Amino acid sequence: MAAPATGAMTGGVGFRKWAGVAGGGTSQDLRTTPKASVTVAGVARSRETWSMDHATSPGPLRRIANLWALVDLPGALGRLQAGGRSARMDIGPYPVAYTGRPATVRALLDGRLEGMAERGRFYEDISRVIGRSSLVTCEGEKHRRLRRAVAPAFRREQVAAYGDLMVERASAMAAKWADGDRVALDKEMAALTLDIAARSLFGVDIAGELSEFSTILETGARIFYRLVLPRGLSDALWRNPYSPANQRLAAAQKRVDSFVSQLIAERRAQPHQPDGGPAPNLLDFLLAARDEDGAPLSDEEVRDQVVTFLFAGHETTAQALTWAFVLLSTHPEAERRLAEESRSLLGRSERDGRAESLAGKDLADLPWARAVTSETLRLYPPAWFLSREAATDTEVDGCPVAAGTLFLTSPLAVQRDPMYWERPLEFDPSRWLTQEVGAGPTEAYFPFGHGRRNCIGSSFALTEVPLVLATVLGQWMIDVAGAGTLKMRPTVTLRPRGHVYARVTRRDPPGP
Ligand code: HEM
Secondary structure (H helix, E strand, C coil): CCCCCCCCCCCCCCCCCCCCCCCCCCCEEEEEEECCEEEEECCCCCCCCCCEEEECCCHHHHHHHHHHHHHHHHHHHHHHHHHHCECCECCCCCCCCCCCHHHHHHHHHHCCCCCCCCCCCHHHHHHHCCCCCCCCCCCCHHHHHHHHHHHHCCCHHHHHHHHHHHHHHHHHHCCCCCCEEEEEEHHHHHHHHHHHHHHHHCCCHHHHHHHHHHHHHHHHCCHHHHHHHHHHHHHHHHCCCCHHHHHHHHHHHHHHHHHHHHHHHHHCCCCCCCCCCCCCCHHHHHHHCCCCCCCCCCCHHHHHHHHHHHHHHHHHHHHHHHHHHHHHHCCHHHHHHHHHHHHHHHHHHHHHHHHHCCCCCHHHCCCHHHHHHHHHHHCCCCCEEEEEEEEEEECCCCCCCCCCCEEEEEHHHEEEEEEEECCCCCCHHHHHHHCCCCCCCCCCCCCCCHHHCCCCCCCHHHHHHHHHHHHHHEEEEEEEEEHHCEEEEECCCCCCCCCCEEEEECCCCCCC
């Protein structure tokens, strides 16, 4: 089950501390040792069990102690993972359970665990932002209908065709930098990935709406804890009209809604023409979709998919890119290799008479960039925990699970478990060189989930992340401030805490 052992990435690590980088520290610290391995205390530390009992419900004192999980959920899940079994971790009166056993995770995500609902209360809260008719939040037949409707936009040839645009937008972003600039990398990545998602999936420039999206995501990050609170309490917090967070969210959502409605109205007025003009995009597929009985998607369904794909299509990839730059900054050998890989293609493209820029089709010739992507998604999976809910009383691996239990698993905890990975905390892209990128060497790798609810945008992301890394690093050196001491901020996605600043230095053009 263990991943193949290959040479570890070593190399000097400068601890470059600049002002403005997030400080503080809990069990989510990211520290880089002089041997360039990444350690996160609290995850996979030992096989101790923590405030849980796999066979019975935890007693009252443990339930109270488990309230700490609301403050440090990754730490709590890491300790449950170290326990090695599916287990309950009731928080106060609220039943919560966890599995990190790969076989059980597969069964859970395949929908093979008896009594487990496809979604649950976590997704009910998410639907407050992206809608009840979103592909992410709905279940059963409705989910199947929507998945069929959006599938054509994610066919292999369609995604490959987005590659040129990804490179072009990454180059346009970097063209605004001056040599020696200090840039907020996390913000740059969010703007870039939103730009790419909006142009490729909907054919629009969304730069003017960027601040509404970041308001929604930032406010969502602040109230993340609501998503793991018992339903009654969470509902009360969401309903509170005096909450500044609710007010900010409502205002930003209203503006996003009006932008999306206008976009849909304009496309309905000028539908895609099959002959000539640009290829159809996701919005065209949504408007053209028909049921077996010939019915189109409702207005609400179209609207919810546009909002969903604008969010899901950019936030996760932005985090993946940011973490990749952080890791490469502390692993100069890996960064140099990626830059050289990219520059060798630039040199080739010059000889081919192409402009000095990568193209989407170069993805096949970027094995190291793809390996860096896979390894980043192993150590920092943006969707760091996945949740379901028990619909009826059931039992998982001998652990009794009551109806209404929030059932969790975590790519973050499983993908760092020494039971399944050799040198689990070491950033070693070379372990992926013998593997098909994205396929994963073991069942203990699922950054994109698994089964019928897996990520429909996985090939989009696995095209975008390596192409953006190669485009940027072929022309620039990216030196992330305090990269060795950055900490995780676990929200719906796994973000770095605070902004991530980087010094950008232009590389000389590739030689003849
Ligand atoms: C590195 C980037 C990404 C990661 C790590 C990621 C991760 C995931 C995961 C783990 C799930 C499954 C959630 C579950 O089972 O509860 C998921 C679902 C989903 N993702 Fe992604 N995602 C990424 C990029 C994207 C992109 C680029 C798009 C769209 C362009 C996208 C759209 C979606 C949608 C719509 C779903 C719901 C699918 C369904 O339920 O049928 N994701 N993603």
